[in-house]
Structure formats: C-alpha cells, structure tokens
Amino acid sequence: MLLVVGGLAVAGLLSAVSTVRTRQAFRAERERALGEARDEVRGQVGAMADEILALTDRVALAEDPEAARLFARATAAYQQAQDHLERSTRAAELEDVADELDHARWELAAAQALVDGAELPPEPDAARACFFDPTHGAGTFAAEIDTPAGRRQVRVCSYCAAKLRAGTAPEPRMLSVGGRRVPAAKAPRAYGGGGMDWLEEFDVVLDGVRRPYGWRR
Numbered sequence: 001m002l003l004v005v006g007g008l009a010v011a012g013l014l015s016a017v018s019t020v021r022t023r024q025a026f027r028a029e030r031e032r033a034l035g036e037a038r039d040e041v042r043g044q045v046g047a048m049a050d051e052i053l054a055l056t057d058r059v060a061l062a063e064d065p066e067a068a069r070l071f072a073r074a075t076a077a078y079q080q081a082q083d084h085l086e087r088s089t090r091a092a093e094l095e096d097v098a099d100e101l102d103h104a105r106w107e108l109a110a111a112q113a114l115v116d117g118a119e120l121p122p123e124p125d126a127a128r129a130c131f132f133d134p135t136h137g138a139g140t141f142a143a144e145i146d147t148p149a150g151r152r153q154v155r156v157c158s159y160c161a162a163k164l165r166a167g168t169a170p171e172p173r174m175l176s177v178g179g180r181r182v183p184a185a186k187a188p189r190a191y192g193g194g195g196m197d198w199l200e201e202f203d204v205v206l207d208g209v210r211r212p213y214g215w216r217r
C-alpha cells in the first residue's frame, strides 16, 4: 500500500515537473518568436527610414503644402511605429506596428507622387504594403490573387506592377519565421507579413491579365 502511495506521489511530482517544463518551453518559444518577428519589423522600419531620408530634401524643395503635410504625417507615423516596436511585448502589438507602417507607406507614396508631379495614388480602403515585398512601399496598384480558396484583393507597388506587366514574376521578400524562410505574404502579420499562411500556388490578376504564380518557381 505504502509502495502504491509512494508511486503515486512520485508520478504526481513527475507530472508537475513536466507541466512546469512544458510551460517554460512554451514561454521560451513565444519569446523567441517575438524576437524574430521584432527583428523583421525592425528591418522594415529601417527600410522606411531610408525612404524618408531620401525624400526629405525633395519635399522641402518642392514647396508643396500638401506634399509637406503628407510627409509630416508619414514621418510621425513612422516615429510612432518605431516607438511601439521597441516597447512591444506581444505579437498583437507588432501587428499594430505593421498597420502603422502600412499607413505611413501610403502617405510616403502620396508625398512622393506630388513631388514628382505624378498623379496621387488613390487612398485604399485598407492601406496595404506591396504584396510581394512590404519594403517596396505602398501597394499603389490593385491586383487580385486567384487561389484554390477563392479570389482575394491585394496591392502591389509600381515596380512589381511593371514587372508583372512585362511578364516577369516579382521576387518575394523572404522572412525568417520559426527558422524557416517564408514569402512575406505568408508570414504572420506580427512579422509585417501578409498573414496568408495557407497560400501556395495561385494566379495574379493585374489589369485583367492572369499569370500563374507560386513560391517554388
């Protein structure tokens, strides 16, 4: 009898130890994923800093009040994103940072268009970065992806739109997620990705022209 009770006590202890271990492993994994996501978003923030720097003098010289206003808003949104990024402790906060970056990208694209004397890109319902690579900036062109799960609206930058029109497949930005390299569109939103982890083979439809696309080409 004593042996049975003793055995049960040991079993209980072992299971308690294993629960603690599992919880610790879970916490460590969450921390690792958060660090990885933060590194990627930090890279995207850095790319935006370069873009802002490149545009600063041109906006000042242009003396266009609307361009200056959009540029100031983009810069403020960028600073806020950077601030939130460094204070983030949860994946949900990084998702907010990704949204802030998307807004700032559109404002930068609009300021740039005014400075270039080009047409202002239409403000999308939901500001979205380029589907292929968020560091390309705002997705100023509407496109669609046709997937086995149905059609979906995406946005692409002018560079990727030109590539698609020329019949070339834009290279996706590859992010490190859990030690695996995944295209930005498939990466979680907290990594500044598109959050479409199910996406494999699909067609891209731009200006009514359909082109097959897949990640493994």
Ligand SMILES: [Zn+2]
Binding pocket: 130, 131, 132, 133, 136, 156, 157, 158, 159, 160, 161, 170
């Ligand atoms: Zn692009």
